[in-house]
Amino acid sequence: MTDPLLKIEGLRKSFGALEVLHGVDLALDQSRKVAIIGPSGSGKTTILRCVNYLEVPTGGHVWLDGELIGEKRVGDRFVHLSERELAPQRREMGFVFQNFYLWPHLTVLENVALGPWRVQGMARREAMDLAETMLDKVHMGHKRDEYPERLSGGQQQRVGMARALAQQPKVILFDEPTSALDPELVGEVLSVIQELAAEGRTMILVTHEIRFARDVADVVVFMDGGRIVEQGPPAAVIDDPRHERTRRFLGQLGRG
Amino acid sequence: MFERVPYYIGVLLKGATVTVGITLGALAIALALGLALAVLRTTRLPLARPFVRSWVEVFRDIPPLTQLFIIYFGLTYVGIRLDPFTAAVVGLGLNGSAYCAEIFRSGFSAVHHGQREAAASIGMTPMRAMRFVVFPQAFRVTLPPLANYAIGLIKDTAVASAVAAPEILFRARNLTSETFETPLIYLLVAILYFCLTFPIARLVDRLEARRKAWA
Amino acid sequence: MSLLAELQAFFAVYALKWPEWSGPMGRAVIVTLQITALAYALGLVVGLVVALGRLSRNPFLRRAAAVYVEVARGVPALVVLFLIYYGLVPLGVVLDAVPAAVIGLGLSAGGYVAEIVRAGIGATHRGQREAGASIGLTPLGVYRFILIPQAARIALPPLVGVLIAVLKDSSLASLISAPDIMLRAKDISSSDFLPLHILLVAGALYFVLALPLSAAASALERRMSRGLKSRP
Ligand SMILES: Nc1ncnc2c1ncn2[C@@H]1O[C@H](COP(=O)(O)OP(=O)(O)OP(=O)(O)O)[C@@H](O)[C@H]1O
Numbered sequence A: 001m002t003d004p005l006l007k008i009e010g011l012r013k014s015f016g017a018l019e020v021l022h023g024v025d026l027a028l029d030q031s032r033k034v035a036i037i038g039p040s041g042s043g044k045t046t047i048l049r050c051v052n053y054l055e056v057p058t059g060g061h062v063w064l065d066g067e068l069i070g071e072k073r074v075g076d077r078f079v080h081l082s083e084r085e086l087a088p089q090r091r092e093m094g095f096v097f098q099n100f101y102l103w104p105h106l107t108v109l110e111n112v113a114l115g116p117w118r119v120q121g122m123a124r125r126e127a128m129d130l131a132e133t134m135l136d137k138v139h140m141g142h143k144r145d146e147y148p149e150r151l152s153g154g155q156q157q158r159v160g161m162a163r164a165l166a167q168q169p170k171v172i173l174f175d176e177p178t179s180a181l182d183p184e185l186v187g188e189v190l191s192v193i194q195e196l197a198a199e200g201r202t203m204i205l206v207t208h209e210i211r212f213a214r215d216v217a218d219v220v221v222f223m224d225g226g227r228i229v230e231q232g233p234p235a236a237v238i239d240d241p242r243h244e245r246t247r248r249f250l251g252q253l254g255r256g
Numbered sequence B: 001m002f003e004r005v006p007y008y009i010g011v012l013l014k015g016a017t018v019t020v021g022i023t024l025g026a027l028a029i030a031l032a033l034g035l036a037l038a039v040l041r042t043t044r045l046p047l048a049r050p051f052v053r054s055w056v057e058v059f060r061d062i063p064p065l066t067q068l069f070i071i072y073f074g075l076t077y078v079g080i081r082l083d084p085f086t087a088a089v090v091g092l093g094l095n096g097s098a099y100c101a102e103i104f105r106s107g108f109s110a111v112h113h114g115q116r117e118a119a120a121s122i123g124m125t126p127m128r129a130m131r132f133v134v135f136p137q138a139f140r141v142t143l144p145p146l147a148n149y150a151i152g153l154i155k156d157t158a159v160a161s162a163v164a165a166p167e168i169l170f171r172a173r174n175l176t177s178e179t180f181e182t183p184l185i186y187l188l189v190a191i192l193y194f195c196l197t198f199p200i201a202r203l204v205d206r207l208e209a210r211r212k213a214w215a
Numbered sequence C: 001m002s003l004l005a006e007l008q009a010f011f012a013v014y015a016l017k018w019p020e021w022s023g024p025m026g027r028a029v030i031v032t033l034q035i036t037a038l039a040y041a042l043g044l045v046v047g048l049v050v051a052l053g054r055l056s057r058n059p060f061l062r063r064a065a066a067v068y069v070e071v072a073r074g075v076p077a078l079v080v081l082f083l084i085y086y087g088l089v090p091l092g093v094v095l096d097a098v099p100a101a102v103i104g105l106g107l108s109a110g111g112y113v114a115e116i117v118r119a120g121i122g123a124t125h126r127g128q129r130e131a132g133a134s135i136g137l138t139p140l141g142v143y144r145f146i147l148i149p150q151a152a153r154i155a156l157p158p159l160v161g162v163l164i165a166v167l168k169d170s171s172l173a174s175l176i177s178a179p180d181i182m183l184r185a186k187d188i189s190s191s192d193f194l195p196l197h198i199l200l201v202a203g204a205l206y207f208v209l210a211l212p213l214s215a216a217a218s219a220l221e222r223r224m225s226r227g228l229k230s231r232p
């Protein structure tokens, strides 16, 4: 048995006195897709942010491809890495934000090329070519020279995905990529995610789109109150949940 | 070496009353004139806009010290002799009218013109719309920049020392000619100005924080 | 005499006197520009350092930078000039008028610059930094490629405003006897007994120097208010 690509162990996070993650364990193998669902405030975003170390966990560890993320061992203690030391580790993970966070002073193409050019150290020309390929993947090639604020939400989010893809990441973390979008724009974003899933990319997807989670994910994780309540194949968790809380949550959503 | 400090402070505080007097006088002129200019700019009178724009540009771009000298020394040439206090009030007031006009202008434009139309639609005259709809809203927007302007004005009153108006800095210069404790005296002067401006600066911060909370 | 004739007589003085005035006033303009440029440069450097202090993680640096900004905002530039030029003499620090003016005006402007820079950097949403971090940019990279380019656009118009303010404040240097426009105007007015004529020249000179800057500031402002979106 090989190690999982991404392993989360005993992850805890407190904001001041409030603990919002009470020890989360999760593992996923290469090419697997995990969907995390759960009520608002249950800690879904916080997990992703801790994995990418945008938030420093208060306890637990994260490994990506065998490498300890955000920490190093000094003797028998774990020491947090500086932001500088974190940079190369974050480069291995793509993050797609709920609110896109494209950079308004750069064109669509520059947004996508910035990572390859300035982080991965490609030549400018090469970075632009890569960016263009990624934009084509998300069907945004025709808007390469626009500035982000001229795009619809769905278009911005697809550029956000191209930006993450351009990192050539080992895993992509999606934080509710469609929940800031008008209903009629959700479809175009989901269909791109579906295409990426079909390419065999490893991803964690936090979403409220239950039906989509069932179609795309290998594993569905239901969270409530900072804990994983149950996880398993979609057929089990979504269609035949064992826990009362899961049933109630899905019931409120009309079962997706 | 500090035994004369109470005496210094006493003298400087007398100067501070003059500083405050100049500030209030100039502020009154600047507000009244600035408001008039800003309203004039919104009218359809011919040449109103270029007139106001040139006024603002001229009084804003020429240093207060130069304006003060023109009024105090320059006007003697045409037979107008003002005492230092009046010259400072008039000079800084004219200078400030440019700033206030700009502040009021942006305050007015922050009120959506649809609101004026709405006021007209219920039968308000333009003057009433100004008074009941535009002013109350513009006031909120203009308060922080006006307070900032007031801080700048207090600091600008220091130039009045150059025409011998008996304000803080002028008194300080007289004190320094009596003694060698120059560093101490100027330090006290700095502290005194700071005490005058600091409460207003705090007010600005509070207002800005509140404005951000709304936005 | 009619008004027209009086005006004619008034302006006739310039025709007579200008050849004599133009030399000293021209040199005075150079001094004014020197003081302005050097003080502004110093203000930018001081302001940048103070702004970084305010954004630093060290609480002592943050506090010190905040105090600097408060003091610079609350104390008149003229008082700073007097403090540096006259106030330090008993302590053995004797500066020439021009360096004293440059230092005083620069320190004073630094407070404003710091606030402008800080506001510019603070205006970018935290999510923008995080997006930068998420693609693997180092903190320095986030500053260089994300924060500073955006902050520069926001800060540019008010920074031009500070330049205008420094130009105007440079007139205060005359009160510590730096040979700038105002000092020369004052000298000439007391020697020629034509105070109104020469002071109007001084006013016009400042106006002519400030006008293009002021136009540039409002043009930049207009471009900014159209937002980043409308960049061609
Ligand atoms: N920076 C923060 N400071 C304090 N509390 C926070 C912070 N970020 C998140 N929280 C709290 O942590 C809890 C979990 O938040 P999180 O954003 O992870 O929930 P979520 O499951 O993503 O919810 P949603 O579905 O609404 O996005 C919430 O109670 C939230 O208020």
Ligand SMILES: [Mg+2]
Pocket: A044, A045, A046, A175, A176
């Ligand atoms: Mg969330």
